[in-house]
Every structure is written in structure tokens, then in C-alpha cells.
Amino acid sequence: EAGVAQSPRYKIIEKRQSVAFWCNPISGHATLYWYQQILGQGPKLLIQFQNNGVVDDSQLPKDRFSAERLKGVDSTLKIQPAKLEDSAVYLCASSLGHHSPDTQYFGPGTRLTVL
């Protein structure tokens, strides 16, 4: 079974530039999560989708971050414009979503460096 795929793996941009990350969850997983993990800290949930609907985006900085999962499968997370403090690993995870609690399966992450 293929795992959660993310791209790119690494990205370096200058502040005020825009960046987008892509995630393809495990086939059949209804729930998709985007996390931000700053160096030395645990992951922080940015947004959770159930199919193509948003379940929780309370910790998403909506002035600069956006995410979509239009067809309920893959998802993109965008930052526009980026700030220095956005440097982090962005993790995508998915789960079956049939019941709670649920085991989440994580992708390899995208390491973003903002200069």
C-alpha cells in the first residue's frame, strides 16, 4: 500500500514570496491533515479536511495561509506571502476517518526555509 506522498521535499524561498505544497493521501482515506512543525517542537495542526470539507482550521493563519482539497483526494497548502517564522517542516497526514480516534499516517514532510 502506497503511503502519503508529499512534494516538494525541500523548498527555499525569500520572504514575501509565495509557495505551495502538495499532498496525496493514502487511497480511501477520507480525512486529511496539514501540520506545521517548527524545529524542536511537536507538530501543530493547521487544517483538517473530511473529504472536501473543512473540519478544523482554527489554527490556520488565514491572512497568509490557504488550503484546499477540491475533489476530496489530494490537497494543496499555500503560503502567500511567506515570513521568516514560516520556516518549518510541513507535514501532511491522512486517516480513514470512519471513527474517532483514528490512526494517522504521515507523509515525509516538506522542509521550508524562508530567507
Add this chain to the structure above:
Amino acid sequence: KNEVEQSPQNLTAQEGEFITINCSYSVGISALHWLQQHPGGGIVSLFMLSSGKKKHGRLIATINIQEKHSSLHITASHPRDSAVYICAVSETSGSRLTFGEGTQLTVNP
């Protein structure tokens, strides 16, 4: 104060030692998760438990719901166990995971 606290933050052990990592939480939970993160970012779920004890190979996870405390034990530790171990809880108020800051484990040969 974080809702999920882990100790120790860093742990260095010699190969073969018995290792314990602790996790305390302050919110109502439906489950507690132990995860392993290797350099490069990939996170693997080790255990999800809501009561008692689970064992997988050399790993054992226990939880005491009344005391809001969980432990992860590694028996006969090996250098390949070197990683960050993260405790996370599924809060009863929703499906969101709240993470601890992780414990960096280094096992020396």
C-alpha cells in the same frame, strides 16, 4: 503550560539499556498516541491506546487514565531506536491531535 508534557526532553542510553519516556496530559482524551520521528521528518505511529497496556516487539506503552499519565518503554535498546518519540492525545472534544514536544533519544553502541 502545555496540554501535553513529555519527559525527559533528551535521553542518551547505552545499547541494551531499558528506556522509559513519560507523558502527562491535562485534557480529557479519547486516546493517547505514541509516535516515532526519524531524522528527515517521517513520523510513524507506534501505538494508539485508551487504557491499559500495549506491546509490540521491544516496545511497551502503558496508560493510567486516572493519573493522566502514559509511559513508553523500550527494552534491550539498540542504536536504530535513536529517534524523536512524540506523545500526542486525541481530545474528547474533537478529533484533533495535540502533540507533546518530543523526546530525543540517542542510543550509543
